[in-house]
Amino acid sequence: xxxxxxLEGTSNRxxxxxALKKERRRTKRQILARTREEEEASLEAVSGHELKMEESExxxxxxxRLEEIKSSHEEKLLWLEREKEFQRKLxxxxxxxxxxxxxxxxxxxxxxxxxxLHNEETIVAPRSPPRETWHNPSAxxxxxxxxxxxxxxxxxxYGERCSRHHSRPVISRTLLIAxxxxxxxxxxxxxxxxxxxxxxxYDEREAYEKFVDFYADIRPAFEEAGNVVNLMVCCxxxxxxxxxxxxxxxxxxxxSRAFAAFxxxxxxxxxxxxxxxxxxxxxxxxxxxxxxxxxxxxxxCSFLHVFSTPSRDSERRRRRHRHRHRHRSSRSRSRSRSRxxxxxxxxxHRRKESRRRRxxxxxxxxxxxxxxxxxRRRRRHxxxxxxxx
Numbered sequence: 422x423x424x425x426x427x428l429e430g431t432s433n434r435x436x437x438x439x440a441l442k443k444e445r446r447r448t449k450r451q452i453l454a455r456t457r458e459e460e461e462a463s464l465e466a467v468s469g470h471e472l473k474m475e476e477s478e479x480x481x482x483x484x485x486r487l488e489e490i491k492s493s494h495e496e497k498l499l500w501l502e503r504e505k506e507f508q509r510k511l512x513x514x515x516x517x518x519x520x521x522x523x524x525x526x527x528x529x530x531x532x533x534x535x536x537x538l539h540n541e542e543t544i545v546a547p548r549s550p551p552r553e554t555w556h557n558p559s560a561x562x563x564x565x566x567x568x569x570x571x572x573x574x575x576x577x578x579y580g581e582r583c584s585r586h587h588s589r590p591v592i593s594r595t596l597l598i599a600x601x602x603x604x605x606x607x608x609x610x611x612x613x614x615x616x617x618x619x620x621x622x623y624d625e626r627e628a629y630e631k632f633v634d635f636y637a638d639i640r641p642a643f644e645e646a647g648n649v650v651n652l653m654v655c656c657x658x659x660x661x662x663x664x665x666x667x668x669x670x671x672x673x674x675x676x677s678r679a680f681a682a683f684x685x686x687x688x689x690x691x692x693x694x695x696x697x698x699x700x701x702x703x704x705x706x707x708x709x710x711x712x713x714x715x716x717x718x719x720x721x722c723s724f725l726h727v728f729s730t731p732s733r734d735s736e737r738r739r740r741r742h743r744h745r746h747r748h749r750s751s752r753s754r755s756r757s758r759s760r761x762x763x764x765x766x767x768x769x770h771r772r773k774e775s776r777r778r779r780x781x782x783x784x785x786x787x788x789x790x791x792x793x794x795x796x797r798r799r800r801r802h803x804x805x806x807x808x809x810x
Contacts, residue, residue, distance in 0.1 A: 573705050574725055575698035576661045590697045594650075594676050595669045597698035601639075601688065602654045602664040604631050628656070632728045639688075643668050646682055647675025651703065653727040658720040667698060667725075 568585035571577045575597045577587065606628045632654060643649050651669040655662045670676040676697070684695040700706050708724035710716040720726055 570723055572699055573702075574662070574723070575667070575700045575706075576665065578659060578661050578723060580661065588699065590699050592673050592677060593697040593699060594671070594673050595667060595698040595700050596676055596679055596683075597696050597700075598666040598668070598683065598693050599661075599696075600664045601666040601691070601693060602632070602635055603689065603691075604628050604664075606656075629728060632656075633731050636728075636731060639666070643679060643683075646679035647671065652730070653703075653707075653725065655725055656720065656728055657722065657726050659723065662723075662725065665725075667700065669700075 565584075565586040568577050568583055568587055571583070571585070571587045575595070576599070577583050577585075606625075636652070636654065640649070640652060643652065648671040649668060650671055651667065653667040655665040655667075657663055657665075668676075668679065670679065680695050680697070683693055686693050706725050708716055708722050708726055711722070711724075711726045712729065716722050716726070
């Protein structure tokens, strides 16, 4: 009995445990189901709220877009109205300008008619005596001193800006042609552009050769007008004297003929401007220290630095020489610049060689002096030993 009761009791406990476990599971499932349902309900509520918010935002955006379209349309209408107003003003201005121009032409026509009528009346009617017009009293005479440089050389560095008076002669035996002679040495623009090596190539000898050609070219042309007493060409660097040509004739009639023949004429791509010159005393016009090479201002002097006039024999010799060697000069024209540079290089080389020779000769003299002193010492030493023996 006891064993059976024990078995029954053990079976009842197992069943109870199983029942308790089932009850616990069921309660858990119920709790989970409730929580799931609550979450789903909350999610549905949230989604509904979001939908409502999105719908309200969409409505607001639509309203904003409609307002923008409406405002843009209103701005366009305002712009069109302003444009119409502007066009209307332009047309009014054009009409006003045309009306004024018509009125001006009409006034001009009426003025012409009035002037014609007035002229006809003045021609027909006798002239009345003119009325005397009142003027301010004239200022007292102020004597202005004459410019000494213009009186001596016929040119002034200040030109029209000079404070002194330039008394220009109505007619004179001397003519002045400004800046007629030009060369690389005298042209200031070329001197500013070229470098120092090229400037060395154009020495005074080449400038004088160019002057001789220029002199031989213009002297016969000036002699056609009359007897030329003096023909001087300036080689100053100053702008008011650079390349000036002075021509002195024996009579004023000859100078007037030359003035009429050469004024406005073209020479070497330059239009000549001839004027009468007041120079009569060439001793006061020409710098006396220039040909002695003692002028302190150099070629920037305000007095005339003129080329020495070549003689007729030298001109003839030069023409013969040019006629003989014309084909040689035509070949060497293209190589003239290179030859000049080579000449300058040869000069520099010669100078260097002369310096080296001087140094060598000095060193040889020093060596000879040293050898002589050594020989003297040896002789003294030899004599001393011989005396001791």
